[in-house]
Amino acid sequence: MSMTPIALAASTSAPASSDILPRGASGFPSPADDYREAPLDLHRHLVRRPASTFFMHLEGDDHRHAGLYHGDLLVIDRAISPRPGHWLVAVIDGELSVLRLERREAQLYLAPSRPGLATLPFETDDDRLWGVICYAIHALPATGDEPAEPTCSR
């Protein structure tokens, strides 16, 4: 296996040179040049703070009622301060776990979805906090059905 790390900013690099249209042989700059913008970069949109952002997969279907499914890709930003209503990754019984943070009468709780599990009182500076989940990316059945976009050959 390869042992070379991947740059943190790998996906925030400048657009490939093939994206940049040459000023044509006509010699005229395209009038559209003034309106060109960088293509939308989903990674940059979802990852605001690369140093503190991590990805995980969700295991288990207990949060299905909240739209979180087994296998979903979780985007976790450790720089976010947890607030009621946030979904957290927390360390419970030595295991990375996903729960919702709730407030009941001025006390914060980690609220499980799985029946039979107790709610756990939570402090603002709790050692069990791993990070706050800011996106869950869920694949629909059509994912990957079509072949990749053909590359343009000249």
Next chain:
Amino acid sequence: MFALIDCNNFYAACERLFEPRLEGVPVGVLSNNDGCVIARSEEFKALDIPMGIPTHKIEPHLRRRIVLKSSNYTLYGDLSARVQQVLAQQVPTLEPYSIDECFLDLRGMREDWHALGATLVRSVQRRVGLPVSIGIAPTRTLAKLANRQAKTQPTRPQVCVWRSADAPDLTAHLNRLSPRDVWGVGERLNARLAGMGIVTAAALRETPDSVLRRRFSVVLARTAAELNGQACLAMGDLETPRRSILCSRSFGQPLRDRASLAGALRHHCQRAGEKLRRDAMQASAIGVYMRTNPHHAGSFHQACEWAALPFPSADTQQLNRAAQHLLARLWQPAAYQKLGVMLTELTPRRQSQTTLFDGAEPARQEALMHAWDAIRARYGRQALTLGPQPADAPWQMNSAYRSACYTTRWDELPRARAR
């Protein structure tokens, strides 16, 4: 003022971040090819299993109580880069010193140093998830000592500040400290100092400059000056043969094109390889560091990445291949002012490395490096230099207990359980 930030038991902490069940468990991290123990958690140290012990010599009754991990430099390198990014957002100048240590140049900042130190420690802990300690002092040499002192504090955040070189608690500390524990003073110098009756760091800093220059070197005189609070050592001045080697240089003119950077990198690898062989050491991991001028207007850019070598090596060609590979990944258009190569996990050189996965013939490579050094020693450094090297063989090694590359590979992401 300068600061030294050091990640506590870095490799073990990286493993625990994604495997929290390892918290409180004795964790040992193994060298390339799982040969021996190169890093230990506090609990592991408490079992008196020494550093460097060959894996197969750990007694079975201890083996059952501990968790061993193959070194995962992909993971460590990524987390190291994140620590640097978090720090770089808060202080103007940062110099990586090794994979888990970083000097910060705080000159020009006016701060409550304790508050700044605590903020930095907390933000790394919160944002990256790794415990760090920080020492802040008027010189790099003192900052390094302050960091060691910070690590002995039982409470977090571990911060130690010495505002000036004549702070009473610092003087008391230097009175108890052997010169060997001062940055850049090795075992050999320590023995010679002891022969002159200089057996504490306090005695070293009271020795007249002229004596140190005459009997030892300018560098040791500077070390003593640093202990007296006079900042006069730059990053490259000292070598720390037991832990890491750093070869870096600022360019007279900013370098923009990749070919020139590749040339500079070859040059650094050449020097780094020679330092390794001179000290009869070999390295297990290599890092490349580059940055633009922080004092110029415009966007400041710096980048640093690490990779494991396929097996511990002191071979210039091997080092250069790995370094060029890293450069190719790091490079983006910018006017670079500084480029450096770092080697870490240095171990004493063994004659015959078993290299199951390597096509090269170690004995011949060794002979080649021997001839290389001899030719350059005899005919001058320009007589023979390292030309361009094609990146070839994939970097592979034996790592039976390697954790996943949790932060760099889609198919190795950690899993979090719905509860």
